[in-house]
Amino acid sequence: MTNTTSASAQKDRVIIFDTTLRDGEQCPGASMTFEEKMTVAALLDEMGVDVIEAGFPMASIGDFESVSEIARRVKHASVCGLSRAALNDIDRCAEAVKHAVRPRIHTFISTSPVHMKYKLQKTPEQVLEMISASVTRARNHVENVEWSAEDGTRTEIDFLCRCVETAIRAGANTINIPDTVGYTTPAEYEALFRTVRERVPNADQAVFSVHCHNDLGMAVANSLAGLAGGARQIECTVNGIGERAGNAALEEVVMAIDTRSDVLPYSTGINTKMLTRASKMVSAVTSFPVQYNKAIVGRNAFAHESGIHQDGMLKNTQTYEIMTPESVGVSKTSLVMGKHSGRHAFKEKLKELGYELGENALNDAFARFKDLADRKKVVYDEDIEALVDRGIAAGNERIKLVSLSIIAGTRGPQRATMKIEVDGEVHTEEAEGNGPVDATFNAIHALVPHEARLELYQVHAVTEGTDAQAEVSVRLEENGKVVTARAADPDTLVASAEAYITALNKMQMKRESINPQSVAI
Structure with missing residues (x-):
């Protein structure tokens, strides 16, 4: 300060x-x-x-x-x-x-x-x-x-x-x-x-x-x-x-x-x-992603890939960094958590990453962390941030994903079988599509009929490696109302379904509320 x-x-x-x-x-x-x-x-x-x-x-x-x-x-x-x-x-x-x-x-x-x-x-x-x-x-x-x-x-x-x-x-x-x-x-x-x-x-x-x-x-x-x-x-x-x-x-x-x-x-x-x-x-x-090259807080703000830059950084960090990562709350540590990590260590890691969670939110995040650690060999800081952010953004959900199964490959048609919970009631639907993502979204549309139009579908890997979490961004538009949502999961199709469903939840909240007037100054 x-x-x-x-x-x-x-x-x-x-x-x-x-x-x-x-x-x-x-x-x-x-x-x-x-x-x-x-x-x-x-x-x-x-x-x-x-x-x-x-x-x-x-x-x-x-x-x-x-x-x-x-x-x-x-x-x-x-x-x-x-x-x-x-x-x-x-x-x-x-x-x-x-x-x-x-x-x-x-x-x-x-x-x-x-x-x-x-x-x-x-x-x-x-x-x-x-x-x-x-x-x-x-x-x-x-x-x-x-x-x-x-x-x-x-x-x-x-x-x-x-x-x-x-x-x-x-x-x-x-x-x-x-x-x-x-x-x-x-x-x-x-x-x-x-x-x-x-x-x-x-x-x-x-x-x-x-x-x-x-x-x-x-x-x-x-x-x-x-x-x-x-x-x-x-x-x-x-x-x-x-x-x-x-x-x-x-x-x-x-x-x-x-x-x-x-x-x-x-x-x-x-x-x-x-x-x-x-x-x-x-x-x-x-649910607005921060661009990778965003000044100060972007993912690449303190990243160095060029050999010349890396050589300079190893000799003296001031060669290519005008401020320290710690000065803006960025931790240098990246690979310390895994499936054997306990709740206390997880809580300390969250503090290190800048999160202060209440007891219920901490328990929920830890449960999702253990589930992720069982599915990934290495859990990076970015993985933990993604799962915590997902929990922060997951309030007021009327629609929840229960399960998703996909049949995909070169021999079509691709088919998605989905089970979701809507206001406490579980429904199941099977749908085909032009690829597994299209089939997944068609199943959602059949289960939750709506007029929203998909404006954006974007996928990127949270970390490196073939087992990296996929982070999916979805933007929906309906009668001039626009919502954006994100979700992360090692399974790209699960992340896609979660992001789409989160966007539908947000759209539902918009329908039920009086929209604030836009004021520009």
Whole structure:
């Protein structure tokens, strides 16, 4: 964790505002259950996140309830709810966050010409009036109010300055100027903050914030440029998940500041050793895989295959690593567990990998580990992570795989015999297909009739070797709703069935809930 001991370090403390549970969840297919949100919020709080944007309370009853419960449970971080510039939205948001240690209302309105004309259908003067009224209403509820200029980087600078001045005068103590569509560049963004802070007379009364989307791949660079322009809050998400191409990645922002303190003289309160754990958890609950070459937390972030690189690493790790694996919570150990390993050793291994499981979850994970160890000669760290992640993501299942048998080979037709449990009742079906995977999915469709369309089917090996676990990703679409699910098993066809069934469970939850409205800032 970065320590801030000197006065200058305290002055340049950067507030980390995590919006994984709000903006991140708006990523198509990345919705989380109530309990998953509680688990992620608890980890963010433990990790040292300053502000947790828990959701958009007006969007649905489910969002309101999850924000309210997170506000009650979080012990250290400020809990924030998002609100449009509508008085009933703000009142609803205030009700949701009122039990937080430091409740915050985050209200926003569009300020760019294109948004005001086509989205809001409001004049600039009407927008200024709405800013004043909404921020005043929010400040009457809580002391901590953030105001955002949606599409701020495409807003005319004179009008943006008037909006910021109006929001601060009405009581906003955090001003966010987001790059909502990922359009700006680092030099432009830095200059924007400098200009606004110089021209707005009451700018010294507020903390300025950045919120960058990654449409052109510059979200992290733009966020850091905003700091150079005077911002002291960064809004980001774990793994960079979010709408379209995503948001600035929390782990990349934090480690850039931590690693390059020579040119980024700032500090955060994040325990960097928990970054990999947070990445794996968010990936598990959203079923969104982390790309192998993802900075900081990707599988290959500390991998070296080139002979030249390996030779350099053996002589001195600093030849090709600018940070240590341990600094972000990555263990160097890989081959220590097997079928003779006991429960205590398994529990210690989980701690080493960054998992803290309750007693029931630990027992379930250990049982699956022993089953896996009986089927594999060597159990790698990645195998253990995959089976634990599978357990984390397996809540609220109405449909469960009981058994699967496949007839496959060159002499078709391929045939799958499947037994599943639906709401406690076991059903069996046999189906043919163009290959064993197609037969498996046809059997599922016969057992659980649905209209969902398979958009993605992807397989990769968790570890090396012919007995490696296969990790399967499945994405389904139905009437505009998209869900993604993953499963891992040494048998590729079992993993395929598990992933498809998990996706169907998620789709069922979407059908039964009121879908949150998508809000972009």
